Amino acid sequence: MAKKSYRQAINEALMQEMERDPTVIVMGEDNAGGLGAPGEDDAWGGVLGVTKGLMPKFGRDRVLDTPISESAFIGAAVGAAATGLRPVAELMFVDFMGVCFDQIFNQAAKFRYMFGGKSRCPLVIRTAMGAGMNMGAQHSQTIYPILTSVPGLKIVVPSNAADAKGLLKTAIRDDDPVVFFEHKALYNRKADVPDGEHLVEFGEAAMPREGDDCTVVAIGRMVVFAEKAIDGLAEQGITCDLIDPRTLSPLDTETIFESLEHTGRLVVVDESPPRCSVASDIAGIVASEAFESLRAPVKIVTAPHAPVPFARELERAYMPGPGDIAAAIQEVVRGS
Secondary structure, eight states: OEEEEHHHHHHHHHHHHHHHOTTEEEEETTSSOOTTOSSOSSOOSTTTTTTTTHHHHHOTTTEEEOOSOHHHHHHHHHHHHHTTOEEEEEEEEGGGGGGGHIIIIIIGGGHHHHTTTSOOOOOEEEEEEOSSSOOOTTSOOOOHHHHHTSTTOEEEOOOSHHHHHHHHHHHHHOSSOEEEEEEGGGTTOEEEEOSSOOOOOTTOOEEEEOOSSEEEEEOTTHHHHHHHHHHHHHTTTOOEEEEEOSEEESOOHHHHHHHHHHHOOEEEEESSOSTTOHHHHHHHHHHHHSGGGOSSOOEEEEOOSSOOOSSHHHHHHHSOOHHHHHHHHHHHHHTO
């Protein structure tokens, strides 16, 4: 086991799955590079360098550059998945999902249901999300709540390099469409990553911290911030279970309920705005199915209901941080 970055772990998962299964292809903007332009015969590896090195190894028949037309190449990926391939399509930023949404929620998500289980769509859409990089309102959103609401899609949000590798390998082998969200601010963050075969099952949450006073559910990069908040509160005698769902659909509610039986308090941390968010969804599920376990009102910590600001100072104020999470935990613990 070696320390690898989130970016390296995803690249390794793609490399291993393409070696294992010749039906796996990769496609996206500047994945293969150049179209014969002079210089190194390899692309940067997509806009954030994740697919670097795949084209020289597997060739341009399996690592495909696409036009700057999300509706075209996501539609092509859906068709390829329906006819025997396992495409991994890179949607440069999740903010561009609106351009190709029909192909995702009206086609890929519904094939298995509409054809009585006789058709499958083993498609993975990798996409970068999240604020914290000063990339403006149209390149910084975390719109996984929209995709989580669509029946037929599986939604994956890894918070660390090891899970990124294991979840992506599982996604590529899945016979249903998976949208795989990668937070831009995590790409350089390193963790111990198992070598070789490493799979993480969908619908099984992780618990990177354990405690007695509060259950904290955090999503994506917010897991990193929640760890900082919880570690700081431990010095004050407040300990928490920290649950990283890893997949939002399917969602591991059983782990959340079991933790709540012990702690009696819940804080949900979500980078998305609060209205119709995953935080609101989890709070609603707990209120309807585990209300008897609660000793205090559920608290959610989210971004405000506003577009992501471009200015560095405003973006920092917009993002939920460790201080916001710690304050919410203290409120539910001391208020009960």
